[in-house]
Amino acid sequence: MSKIRRGPKVLRIMWLTFVLSMTFLLLSSTALLIKDFLNYDVSVHTQLIMDNPSPFPSLTVCHQPPFSYEAYKLWNESKILSPSKYNLYMRKLILNALYKNDIQSASTIWSYDSLSVYYQNLNYKESLNLGHNLTIFLNCMRIYSHMSVFEDNCTLLNGYHIKRLSHHQYLNCYTFEPININAANETTFLSLIVGMGPRDKDINIQQAFLPDVFEQARGLRVVIHETGTMPDLEKNGIHVEPGKLNEINYEPIRWKKLNTPKRPCIKPNESHQYFDLNIKYNYTHTQCLLVHQQIEIMNHCHCIYVMHPRLILPSKTLPYCGQLWPYLNQTEFIKKILCLNKYLNNSIKQKYDGHMCFPRCEFYDYESTTSVTKWRAYPWQLYWLRVQNYATQSLIHYHNQYPFNNITYTNSFKLWEFYLNYNNLTNLPRKSELLKYNNNNNTYSDIFTLLPNWPPEYLDLDSEDFAYVILKRKSHSTIEKTEKLILNLYVLISRIGGLCSLTIGLTAAFFVELFEFCYLLYKNNNIQLSLTSKTTRIIQTEKKCIPLNELKQMDEKHSCLQHNLNTPIEH
Structure with a gap:
């Protein structure tokens, strides 16, 4: 300040200009820094945490084509609307529209001859009957804590339970997920041998679904996803080739979002769960937006959009938006389509984003690689694995019920004894052989009923009648991605202090x-x-002589x- 008060006028003006300009620069730069700080911009820090096993993910399996043998039986008996009959109905609607010179309606209806729209014209129970049931899973195996568990009935797989998902493209999909966090942390390997269902040469081809020709495939579509969440088959699905060994190696990525005023996140609990066709799923940010958009569609369009979570079962009063059968009211249908176009707009989801729906503060994502090769296995190997599995489980069950009894008198023990003494495992036993096979003058005819009901010798491992899927960890490490503030309070103070020193020389x-x-x-x-x-007070003293x-x-x-x-x- 002394340089501004004293000295030549030119120097005083120069110093005054410098002080004013530096003060302005300091104030404007500080304001911009505070503005950036209040934006709460974040950067993602990635690190690899060694020997930190994450929960094993869920695996959802869907079939292509999705129809079972039971479906063709029901269609032949005319108990359920068949795709061919549905196609004839759609062609009739198109022809009627052309007779009325309504080209726009005809071209629109033509695109509705698809599996997705056909699904919407069935009731819920009918769609379940057309899809595959759990018997399509021929074998499954789980490795955990250095132990292997093999099951021919996958519903009995230790540490796992199976949920069914009804999908508009794949009908019945099944999700294999750990029963609790301990089972998830212990699991390192899950494999499934899945039957492919009817072959084209064994069935009458249904004449329908022409617009789906570029999406038709034969095989499986699988999704790896976080346990308890709803799989996104369209975005995250992986195709699995039939007749081959398909190994999926995954690497877990744990996200830790930063909870900021601009981008808040939540830790969901049971109150955030939602339903899809009476099946409960855990909260995700994406599904929350779709749930609220579905509510808007149900309230204003009076129908259920099939590609969003279906909060209730469809009914006559609230059907799917694509319902055309058995009678089409063209005026109401066009009104419904226009309503859908309005409420499927992204602005509907944006209305709830950051208000009702927030990202989770912590969640897992999975990066996977798939390798495909020839599976070198033999039917007799699967056969004797089933024999071992059944004999072991039966003996354990018997011993738990009768711990002091001698197990050598049980049929399960005889089954083990038969297997351990059998000479040629590649030659599968027949009942006639069991009658001739003696051990200490005792035949094994009484264990014939204990042998597998599904002999794997009928499974042609050189064909495309099955698919073998393996899901395994790449390692016990976890990639952790943590969000951190680019400009936190300490950095803000440091930068402002640097500006003060740089401009007008201010310090603390x-x-x-x-x-x-x-x-x-x-x-x-x-x-x-x-x-x-x-x-x-001195001046205002009484007037007296002083x-x-x-x-x-x-x-x-x-x-x-x-x-x-x-x-x-x-x-």
């Missing part, structure tokens, strides 16, 4: 000096007020006080 001592200045100013003001009040010597003393005191007041205080 400035605040102490400012406090000192305010304190001294306050003290000086108090002294000034005190002196003023004393002087006023001796000359007293008057001189008063003048001397007053001049002394005035001198002290004008003298600057050293500090």
Whole structure:
């Protein structure tokens, strides 16, 4: 400041310009820094955490084509609307529209001859009957805690349960998921041998679904997803080739979102769960938006959109939006389509994003790689695995019920004994052989009923009648992605301090000096007020004669006080 008060005019103007410009730069830069700080921008820090096993994910399996043997039986008996009959109905609607010169309606209806729209014209139970049931899973195996569990009835697989998902493209899909967090953490390997269902040469081809020709495939579509969440088959689905060994190696990615005022996140609980056709699923940000969009569609369009979570079962009063059978009211249908176009707009989801639906603070994502090769296995190997599995489980069950009984008298023991003494495992036993096979003059005819009901010798491992899927961890490490503030409070203070030093030379001592200045100013003001009040009282004393010597003393005191007041205080 001394350079501004003293010196040549040119230098004073230069210094004044410098101080003002630097002060403006400091204030504007500080304002921009504070603005950036209040945006709460984040960066993602990635690190690999070694020996940190994450929960094993769920595996959802769907069939292509999705129809079972039971479906063709029901169609032949005319118990359920068949695709061919549905196609004839659609062609009739198109022809009627062309007779009326309504080309736009005809071209629109033509695109509805698809599996997805056909699904919407069935009731819920009919769609379940057309899809595959759990018997399509021929074998499954789980490896956990250095132990292997093999099951021919996958519903009995230890540590796992199976949920069914009814899908508009794949009908019955099945999700294999761990029963609890301990089972998920222990599992390292899950394999499934899945039958492919009817072959084209064994069935009457249904004449329908022409628009689906570019999406038709034979095989499986599988999804790896977080346990308890709803799989997204369209976005995350992986095709599995039939007749081959398909190994899926996954790497878990644990996301840790930062909860900020601009981008809040939540830790969902049971109150955030939702239903899809009476099946409960855990909360995700994407599904929350779709749920609220579905509610808007149900309230305003009076139908259920098949590609969003179906919060209730479809009914006559609230059907699917694509229902055309058995009678089409063209006016109402067009009105429904226009309503759908309005409420499927992204603006509907944006209305709930950040208001009702928030990202999860912590969740898992999975990166996977798939390798395909020839499966070198033999039917007799699967056969004897089933024998071992059944004999072991039966013996364990018997021993738990009767711990003090001798197990050598049980049929399960005889089954083990038969297997352990059998000479040629590649030659599968027949009942006639069991009658001839003696051990200590006892035949094994009584264990024939214990042998597998589904002999794997009928499974042609060189054909495309099955698919073998393996899901395994790449390692026990976890990739962790953590969001951190780009500009946190400490960085903000540091940058503002740097700007202060760079521009006008301010340091933290400035605040102490400012406090000192305010304190001294306050003290000086108090002294000034005190002196003023004393002087006023002296002047306003009663009018009386004052001796000359007293008057001189008063003048001397007053001049002394005035001198002290004008003298600057050293500090």
